[in-house]
Amino acid sequence: MKMHEYQAKILDTEQENPLEVDARGKGIENYVKLDGDIGIVVNGAGLAMAVMDTLKLAGGRPANFLDIGTLNDSRRVVNAFRILSADPDVKSVLVNIFGGMARVDVIATGIVEAHREMEIKFPVVVRLAGTNLAAGERILGANPV
Amino acid sequence: MSILVDENTRLLVQGITGGEGTFHARACIEYGTRVVAGVTPGKGGILWENKVPVFNQQDPGTEAIVLIGEIGGTAEQEAAAFIRKRVTKPVTAFIAGGAAPPGRRMGHAGAIVTGTAGRAEEKKKALVVVGVRLAESPAEIPEKIGGVTVHHGGRRDR
Numbered sequence: 001m002k003m004h005e006y007q008a009k010i011l012d013t014e015q016e017n018p019l020e021v022d023a024r025g026k027g028i029e030n031y032v033k034l035d036g037d038i039g040i041v042v043n044g045a046g047l048a049m050a051v052m053d054t055l056k057l058a059g060g061r062p063a064n065f066l067d068i069g070t071l072n073d074s075r076r077v078v079n080a081f082r083i084l085s086a087d088p089d090v091k092s093v094l095v096n097i098f099g100g101m102a103r104v105d106v107i108a109t110g111i112v113e114a115h116r117e118m119e120i121k122f123p124v125v126v127r128l129a130g131t132n133l134a135a136g137e138r139i140l141g142a143n144p145v
Numbered sequence: 146m147s148i149l150v151d152e153n154t155r156l157l158v159q160g161i162t163g164g165e166g167t168f169h170a171r172a173c174i175e176y177g178t179r180v181v182a183g184v185t186p187g188k189g190g191i192l193w194e195n196k197v198p199v200f201n202q203q204d205p206g207t208e209a210i211v212l213i214g215e216i217g218g219t220a221e222q223e224a225a226a227f228i229r230k231r232v233t234k235p236v237t238a239f240i241a242g243g244a245a246p247p248g249r250r251m252g253h254a255g256a257i258v259t260g261t262a263g264r265a266e267e268k269k270k271a272l273v274v275v276g277v278r279l280a281e282s283p284a285e286i287p288e289k290i291g292g293v294t295v296h297h298g299g300r301r302d303r
Contacts, residue, residue: 030252045252046215049241054282056244065245067252100148131149 019064019087026079028066036061039084039093039122041077043068043102051096063090070101077110078117085118092123099130108136112143155181161193170197209235209290212277214268216242217256221268229275237289238272239280240265 001009013021023031030045034052038060042048045067052062064087068080084090097107111126128136150156156173160166161183170193174180182200183193189201210232214221221240228236243265245251247258258264269279280286 032246032249032251034246045256046213046241049215049245049251049256050239050283052244053241054284057282062244065249065251 019083022086023066023079023083026083027076028068028079028083030065030067030069031080031083032065033087034062034064035089036063037089037091039063039066039087039090041066041068041080041084041093041095041097043070043097043099043107047096047098051094055094063087068102068107072101072103072106074106074110074113077107078114081111081114081120082118085120090122092125095124095126095128097126097128097130099128099132099136101131103132104128104130104136105132105139108139112139115143150178152177152179155179157182157184158197159184161185161197161199162188162191167193207234209237211286211290212236212238212272214238214240215256216240216245216251216258216265216268217263219262222262222271225271225275225277228272228277235290236272236277237280237286238269238277239283239286240268240272 017033019033020031023029030048036055038055040048040051040055040062042051045065048065048067052065055062064084066080066083068076081093084093095107095111097104099107108128111124114120126140128140148154156178158166158170158173158180161170161180162185166183166185170180170183174196180197183197184200184202186202188199191199193199212221212224214224221238242251242256242258245256245258245265247264250257261267273279278289280289
């Protein structure tokens with residue numbers, strides 16, 4: 001049996017943070033719950049950590065680490081928002097995307113879909129850069145959230 | 146983080162004259178990638194497979210170096226040792242993950258802090274000791290690159 005199969009077998013999910021278990025179930029492997037109130041959605045683990053560092057420098061506290069990866073699927077962005085919405089500590093969300101293989105227009109579509117599919121009560125700040133930026137900005141502009 | 150390579154990207158291959166470098170460079174060229182240069186220390190000046198110019202490591206066009214590191218492993222400490230011995234150009238570093246909780250895996254496998262060497266603070270210490278400037282956030286990098294340096298052999302004094 002492979003290591004990850006063995007781990008999945010012996011892992012007692014009741015001992016883990018339920019939000020993290022839920023995230024894995026939604027296909028988001030790289031989510032770590034922290035104790036702050038600013039939720040983050042970032043592509044790339046290094047960039048996500050840099051965002052956390054920069055937030056702390058500015059006096060903020062990240063609510064989580066979340067690397068959304070390069071899978072170009074807007075559903076993953078929607079799931080990220082589901083997880084952050086389920087965390088009562090989250091009072092605002094910062095999305096920071098520097099798109100290389102991850103495309104900005106797909107992320108933008110995900111942000112719009114997330115707002116349509118659930119009630120998002122907290123402010124969302126979005127910073128976009130990289131592949132298909134213009135298309136992404138058009139999508140956000142056309143769908144005020 | 147990733148880079149989207151297309152038919153316009155100009156690619157440089159590190160170690161192009163070696164086994165791995167040759168294999169991958171050939172595959173890239175066959176696929177249509179523009180391999181414009183290779184780097185192999187000591188073999189600068191030759192033309193690889195009669196197609197691609199090879200350079201030694203020294204690039205006179207580079208004036209300053211930015212090192213982006215992260216928690217986990219000891220690559221930054223190894224870089225510090227190398228910088229001390231061989232690098233005279235000014236180096237600025239940003240180490241990500243200072244705000245990450247110890248013992249948790251942050252995304253890809255290397256970014257986990259176990260023991261002290263993997264901690265951001267330890268990496269920053271190792272780099273500062275050999276004269277590297279530290280940026281506390283990516284935004285600070287440009288201001289840290291600027292400035293006057295005085296060279297003494299292989300180390301910098303600020």
